[in-house]
Each structure stands twice: as C-alpha cells, then as structure tokens.
Amino acid sequence: MNGRFLLRNAFYSNVAALGCFVVLLLSGCGGNKSVTHTVAQVTQVKEVTTCEAVPPDSCVGQFGFAIDSMGNFSAGPSPTGKTVTGAITSAELSALQAALAPLVQSSSMTCNNQGGVPGVRDKISASFTDGSRSDLVTISRQSCFLGDTADGMAFRDLFRQLLKKYYPNPFPA
Secondary structure, eight states, X not given: OHHHHHHHHHHHHHHHHHXXXXXXXXXXXXXXXXXXXXXXXXXXXXXXXEESXXXXXXXXXXXXXXXXXXXXXXXXOOTTOOOEEEEOOHHHHHHHHHHHHHHHTOOOEEEESOOOSTTEEEEEXXXXXXXXXXXXXXXXXXXXXXXXXXXXXXHXXXXXXXXXXXXXXXXXX
C-alpha cells in the first residue's frame, strides 16, 4: 500500500509540474517571448506582394523580391522559373540596414487601420543567422509593423523604392 501511495504521489507531482510548464509556456512566461535581433544577424529581407486585379507579371513583387546581407538581390522565380539577380548600391545597403535596425531590435508588432491599396497585400520579412524568420511589415486591411509605426513606415518606404527600382515590370516571361 505504501508503494502505491508513493507512486500515485509521484504521478500527481509530475502532472502538476507539467501543468505549470504548460501554463508558463502558453502565458508567454518562461520561453515563449519574441526574440530580438541585430542587423548583423539578418541574412535576407524579402517582400512578397499579391495583387487581385493585376496580371501576375505586372504586379511588382508578385514573385518575390529579396535582398541579402551583402546587397545582392533576386526577383522571382516566376512560374516559368525566370529569376532576375543583381546588386543594390553600397549607399542603398547602408540606408536599408539603418532603417532595418530598429525593427529587428523590437519584439512586438504595432498595427493601425490604415490599409494599403484595396486588393493588394504586402509582406516584408527578415531571415536570421539562427534560422528564424520574422515579419517586419504586413499590409492588407490594416498596416502592421515590427516595432514603432514611424520606423516601420520609413523602412517600408525605403524597401518599396528598392523594389520599384530593381524588380522588373513587367516580369520577364
């Protein structure tokens, strides 16, 4: 009888510990926090755009546009496999990194009710050296930015300038 009592107490003790762990995990305490990064940890920033009323080859960003930490960009691939590559200037890379810094150092998103163009959705995300990925900007019915809205809008505007400059429109077949 004493052995069963000890076994039962050990079982309930483990269940209680597991329950506490689950509560901590679900509440955001004890390890479920958003991780912040530095610009040096960014391996790539990528934007993907969807346009409802525009042919895919004329929707700037439809096939994806990415810039890596060295300033190399790639657009595509298109459904036919076409990819356009090149490099942004060193001044553009420096400006991009400066605009990116406050976003990746934040751990929370701020949203407002100012959406983008009806029927157009944008998502800009960053990939990091630790293998993680984080959304920096999402625009649909509302605009959401990692960190402060003003910093997010400044970054979005700069990234859009680079997208418009380097993403071919229409995209080659």
